[in-house]
Amino acid sequence: MESEKDQLLRLQTYVAKRLTDSTDSSIPEDANPVLPGNSTLPVNSPSDEDLARSRETLIRKRISQTRHHMPLTAETLGSRFGPLFRQYAERNHVNGKNAIVRDSLLFAEWLNRREVADTAAQDECVQMAIQLATWETMGFACKSRSLCIRFVRLGWDFGSWSDRTKLPKKRRTWWCVLRVLGFRRMVRLY
Amino acid sequence: MRVVVVGAVVAVVAEAVVAARQRKVTLGKSELPRLGVGLGYRDAVRTDVFRNANQIDFLEITADHFFDPKPESNELLKLLASRFPLIPHGLGLSLGSADGLDRGYLNMLKRVVETVQPAWWSEHISFCRVGGIDIGHLTALPKTKATLRCLKENIRVATSEIGAPLILENITQSIEYENDTFDEASFLGEVLNENNCGLLLDVTNLYINSINYRFDAVQVLNRLPRDRIVQLHFVGFDREGDLLIDGHSHATNLEIWQLLEEVVRYAPVCGAILERDEQLPPFSDILTELANMREIMNRDFVET
Numbered sequence: 001m002e003s004e005k006d007q008l009l010r011l012q013t014y015v016a017k018r019l020t021d022s023t024d025s026s027i028p029e030d031a032n033p034v035l036p037g038n039s040t041l042p043v044n045s046p047s048d049e050d051l052a053r054s055r056e057t058l059i060r061k062r063i064s065q066t067r068h069h070m071p072l073t074a075e076t077l078g079s080r081f082g083p084l085f086r087q088y089a090e091r092n093h094v095n096g097k098n099a100i101v102r103d104s105l106l107f108a109e110w111l112n113r114r115e116v117a118d119t120a121a122q123d124e125c126v127q128m129a130i131q132l133a134t135w136e137t138m139g140f141a142c143k144s145r146s147l148c149i150r151f152v153r154l155g156w157d158f159g160s161w162s163d164r165t166k167l168p169k170k171r172r173t174w175w176c177v178l179r180v181l182g183f184r185r186m187v188r189l190y
Numbered sequence: 191m192r193v194v195v196v197g198a199v200v201a202v203v204a205e206a207v208v209a210a211r212q213r214k215v216t217l218g219k220s221e222l223p224r225l226g227v228g229l230g231y232r233d234a235v236r237t238d239v240f241r242n243a244n245q246i247d248f249l250e251i252t253a254d255h256f257f258d259p260k261p262e263s264n265e266l267l268k269l270l271a272s273r274f275p276l277i278p279h280g281l282g283l284s285l286g287s288a289d290g291l292d293r294g295y296l297n298m299l300k301r302v303v304e305t306v307q308p309a310w311w312s313e314h315i316s317f318c319r320v321g322g323i324d325i326g327h328l329t330a331l332p333k334t335k336a337t338l339r340c341l342k343e344n345i346r347v348a349t350s351e352i353g354a355p356l357i358l359e360n361i362t363q364s365i366e367y368e369n370d371t372f373d374e375a376s377f378l379g380e381v382l383n384e385n386n387c388g389l390l391l392d393v394t395n396l397y398i399n400s401i402n403y404r405f406d407a408v409q410v411l412n413r414l415p416r417d418r419i420v421q422l423h424f425v426g427f428d429r430e431g432d433l434l435i436d437g438h439s440h441a442t443n444l445e446i447w448q449l450l451e452e453v454v455r456y457a458p459v460c461g462a463i464l465e466r467d468e469q470l471p472p473f474s475d476i477l478t479e480l481a482n483m484r485e486i487m488n489r490d491f492v493e494t
Contacts, residue, residue: 008288008337009320011367013321015365016323016325020323020326043369044332044369046365046368047365050366053365057364062326095324
């Protein structure tokens, strides 16, 4: 028998997953650590229509926040910024601290991916925006610790942010030494 | 005889300590200062805020923006605190999460509140993080007894860590659960009374919910516990088809001004904050809105 708290937890987890996952609306088996294997709809779940509307609000909020972080890209893309971001957001959700920063970085990477670039290849405006996005998010990252962490994790090969490899020990050591010595500008240059 | 006297003194002191502790976390609206009309602080308006400090009674800071322990962040916080009364407003504590509070977040929030020493602090009646998923958005809670119990436990943990009085904000509801036990007014009333908290009534959210979910905002207002309404939020709404959206990007609409008048007439409040985040107008427009709100608050205070 499911306790009251477990029911609430399962309902909240279901809602959270529906709002952040786009394609899969069913509950994965590991969605709730309390009740593994329970795949029935939770009691008192909201309607699909409400969830879709709420998800739309969430994406719109992300579009608005990302616009602030990538003003040049947003301006260049104009009215196409929203639909393109929406395509990206349908498959990507960023969790946790500095989510907006990572959303912008991921979006720039997504724009840069070959398949997206190919579909937009005939549009000069989109092409320019793709280049701008990369430049803009790198510039943005330079101001924060993100780029340092990114360098430590990935080195000069700017692969996908989500391709988290094991930390290269040598590079991490250098990064720590520079920080300890107070060479903040050098760390930032990385 | 001596033992009896010592025992009595100890009892009196213990009682005084317990009473002091209770006072620290108990909300007595009449004991809270009347802060006036202020603005939700955003970096984009920093210069204007200082330039027009005499027209802004207090600032509400988003606590999450000051979690970074960088010296610049602390300096800014101290600078703001030296000029304005500050009220910290949390976004991500997720008081409604069934899997409890994030202790790391709570500690950072506590640090900000302790730095600012505010008259009160505020959070939302919602959840935004559960089961390791960060939704990134304030999400409505089911209005059931289970939710009330969950909120009670989380609020108990939060208020035992943070001494200043807590007030809770109603959010824009974008999802409605199938078998809710309570309606909007009774749920808010239960949450506030059970946890002895004040209400940060977001008048725009109340109006938006009343249109999107077809209920009478004034009727709901009249069922809220009058003596618990401590602070207000107001801003304009966006319209998308039949739906209203809380975009924090428009000047306060006529409907909101009318509802604000109703609210202040119903329950005089300690403070009101204009929450403008997007499409910022010239700062003179913001000041005009603050002056309008001040006029409403003063007018109704005189009448009552």
